[in-house]
Amino acid sequence: MAPPTQLPDSAGRFGHFGGRYVPETLTAALDQLVEQYQQAQADAKFAQQLQTLLRDFVGRPSPLYFAERLTQQCGGAKIYLKREDLNHTGAHKINNTLGQALLTLRMGKSRVIAETGAGQHGVATATACARFGLPCVVYMGAEDVRRQAPNVFNMKLMGAEVRPVESGSRTLRDAINEAMRDWMASVDTTHYIIGSVVGPHPFPMIVRDFQSVIGRETLQQCQTELGRLPDVVVACVGGGSNAAGMFYPLIDHAEIELVGVEAGGRSDAAGDHAAPLCHGEPGILHGSYSYVMQDEDGQTSDVHSISAGLDYPGVGPEHSYWKETGRVQYTECGDADALRAFDTLAKTEGILAAIETCHAVHNAMQIASRRSADQVVVVCLSGRGDKDAAEVARLRGEKG
């Protein structure tokens, strides 16, 4: 078998996961993307351009921050936060959208579409498009337009058109369907900047690669600032892009435990959570073969999470591969625990984290409290929580 860091293979497979299950209409564009991405990777100027943008526009490297009071409160291992929330636009999503915007220009395409759940990917796409003068349309489930309203306004401020999606469960899954349908008709002139490590080949590979700056920096910061590797690294998993970007550069360091946290929602019952790696089975959704919540006919099931960014029935195929090989351990965190972690992090560290991120924070706190003080737990703090403040207040029956 090929070493895990050399996957996917040329058919876009991670083990037997991944692949490309899309209408023929999109195949030529996906082939073009593979080809242009390979050329870009071999082009030092492309890497240089992206690196400069990440430094001067995004503000990278993002700090690896010792959460001193959170560590004290848990009373165990030291907790470090990889501060993706400090990136321009407030989440890891910008790492991917700048890379894909550069690819858009390289392919000579003149329009961009995207889907968004929490709105962070939508904002990051709108930002990259404003930066490069590309017209941008963002599809967003109507339910998410409601619960992530601040991000909708931000997208519009940057000149993007936000199209609410009323079909299905009116969340991320439906937004991806609509973006794909737009792309079916616009593929000659438009690039689809997908927001996570999902979709048909080569998207899971490209998004992972652009997000891998998170894991590379973390490795380096651990080595130079702590003089050692972390014992455990924790990230939340929606589609899985912040987790893949964090984990991929660490995969060959077998001594590091990797933990992905899915949305446990209200309960283990079908429809009450969005945790396909914990409760689903392999199947096809949005162009790839991976764990998914579906019924015995292959119909995608409705899922639930308090967090719009994790409210998705599928997951990136590489995570399915890491689950099956046992390299990454996948667990879940429920709505209520995520809300508690939101509160704890705010009060102990003065950091409002995205409700998505708080799923990872909760489980990292649990892990840290069971470990000795000489151990190091790193959490990918994937995004900031301003977007969630009003919704959290509403859920508590307070005024925002």
Added chain:
Amino acid sequence: MSAIDHLFRKLRAEGRKALIPFVTAADPDLEFTAAVLAELVARGSPLCELGIPYSDPIADGPVIQASYTRALAKKVKLAEIFRMLSAVTPTLAAPVVTMVSYAIIRRHGPPQYVADAQAAGVAGLIVPDLPVEESLALTELCRAAELSLIQLVTPTTPRDRALRIIQSSSGFLYYVAVVGITGERQELPPALLDNVGWLREQSDLPICIGFGISLPEHVRQLAPVADGLIVGSAIVRRIADTAARPRHDVLQEVGDYVQSLIDAL
């Protein structure tokens, strides 16, 4: 050889073209689907396409999406659709092909799906989200079961790739008329006739054109270059409000509409 191979051989020998209607299974219920298939064949459709409802159809426009949503809202299962087909296909004077997402086939397992389809009297499969690279195993299974696996070529397909798709397709080649999703169009792309003409020169495989076709003018324009024309959204739209009308009226309207297209062939 599948029933579809036999059909096109016969149609060509008689110098006839096929008007191939598409309807969604279980919209609004399976009893109606059985009745509408019978009506379509009685009106002169030599081949029918049945859409298996799917929760996340990427290639479909609002009309067919909504029909899938209606069918799935009633919790129809694949086994029930096949049961209806088992009863109906022996009574129809025309073969039936299913349009089905690979998500459904993969979930049941391709060997099981092919066996069940064959047992239900299905003559072929169109799998709109299974590109030729991914279709090897299913191609073998279909060949062994004498089912046609109908592949699609689109205006975005490069010509060398189109040649590979023709090689792997059986029954007929589905040429997608437009760059985009299903749905009625007033105008069809001007390059369509040339593109289909080029494909004809490459192979003897029958070619049927679908996506966007809804008007008798379309039929008159395309029939000379094609073996068959596929009409979906324009029919599904006429079925959409079946719950609110006498079924007989809906069948009559759909039948009259399809008849008007057949008359234009």
